[in-house]
Amino acid sequence: MTLHKIIIPTPFAVGDVNSYLLKGDMLTLIDTGPKTPEAWMAIKAGLKEFGAEPGDVEQVVLTHHHPDHAGWVDGFENAKLYGHPYNDLWLRRDQDFFEYHDAFYMERLKEEGVPGDLQFWVKKMKRPLNLMGSRPLDKAINEGDTLPGHPEWEVLETLGHAQSHLSFWNKETHEMIGGDHVIAKVSSNPLIEPPLDPAQGRPKSLLQYNASLSRLLKMPIDVIYSGHGEEVRNINELITSRLAKQHQRAMKALGMIGERNLTVYELTKELFSHAYEKELGLTLSETIGQIDYLQEEGLISERLGDDGIFYYNKV
Ligand SMILES: [Zn+2]
Known part of the structure; x- marks a missing residue:
């Protein structure tokens, strides 16, 4: 098994995003950069370093649906696409979901006391679509599954930053591919997004996020390959300090x-x-x-x- 990192530019404030090429029984690309020509060049160059080209990629797997990760999902003509079921609503441009999405944010803005003249923000919440690819998932994966073609990699549902967020943990090598769940330089924003199941009401994203972080403290993890920036190695130290800082922010509020x-x-x-x-x-x-x-x-x-x-x- 080899893991090859591809660094991809984005037009977002977060800077570059990382994709990972995983070679086992299958050639798998984890995350696909934003849908810009610059990102596509970087992906092709990264594959080439590994002696591959887009047509060789057999599977694409998403850590979550945000556009800096889910842009070029439709750029690999021979690849199956896997991810959390929530991705599919966005990738298919599901109209029922989008209607529900707008109604969800409209209700939130109202109960949050946001003035009526700022309701145009509801439309802005769909900005991610501009740089996100469009094709359905071939199969949804979630907690309890292993990565297709890579049975040593377990799938963990790590909600909080996104309602679609998955991390992948190698139980043999204790490596993790962590998407935006754990990033070395910044703490992840606990975005409020409409839930997969509307009956569940507004997700308490920060509480979900803290639970998903705390869960890692109990697992043997030597390294996390992040969606942005360098690998994280001092995992328990970083998570403990993030949780403490979170507490301080709440006390300030x-x-x-x-x-x-x-x-x-x-x-x-x-x-x-x-x-x-x-x-x-x-x-x-x-x-x-x-x-x-x-x-x-x-x-x-x-x-x-x-x-x-x-x-x-x-x-
Ligand atoms: Zn994200």
Whole structure:
């Protein structure tokens, strides 16, 4: 088994994204960069270093559906495509899902107290589509499966950053391919996304994320090959410090709430006064993460006003 890293440029703030070519019984590409000509050049160059070309790739596997990972899914004419079932809704441009998606965010903005003139953000939440490939999954994989053609790699469902997120763990070598679950330089944004099963309501993405991170602490993992940047080797140390920093961020939010009754939107404006206008979706997700965390810890309570907006105060 060999693993070959391909570094791919993206037009996003995060910078380059990594794909991994896995050679076992099958030649498998994990993640595919954004759908830009520059990314395609980098993928072809990376394959060439390995003596391969796009037509040789037999399988493409996604860590999650975000466009810097799921761009060129349709660039490999001989490959089967595998990933979490959630990817498929995006990759197929499922119209029912998109209607539900817009209604989901519309409801969220309302209960978060976001003013009506900012509702255009609902459309912006579908921005990922522009650089995402379009073809259905051949087969969904999830927790409990192994990677097709690579039986030593187990599939873990690691939700939090995305509602489609999977990580792959090699039980023999203790290597992990971690997508955006663990990145060396930055903590992953716990994005609020509509859930796979609408009956489940809004995912508490940060709590999901913390649970998915904590789970790794109990596993033998020597190295994580990340979706961005360098490999992570001091895994327990990094995760422990990320969880501690998360706690500190929540305490800062609690201090800001003070003796007031605040909406998610009001708290977002205070926590991210320089960024919230430009990146409303991301900053609301971060704030909701703190709110969910504080509620889980029993430190704040939630009240639904007659205006349909949630208000939070210290208990
Ligand atoms: Zn992502």
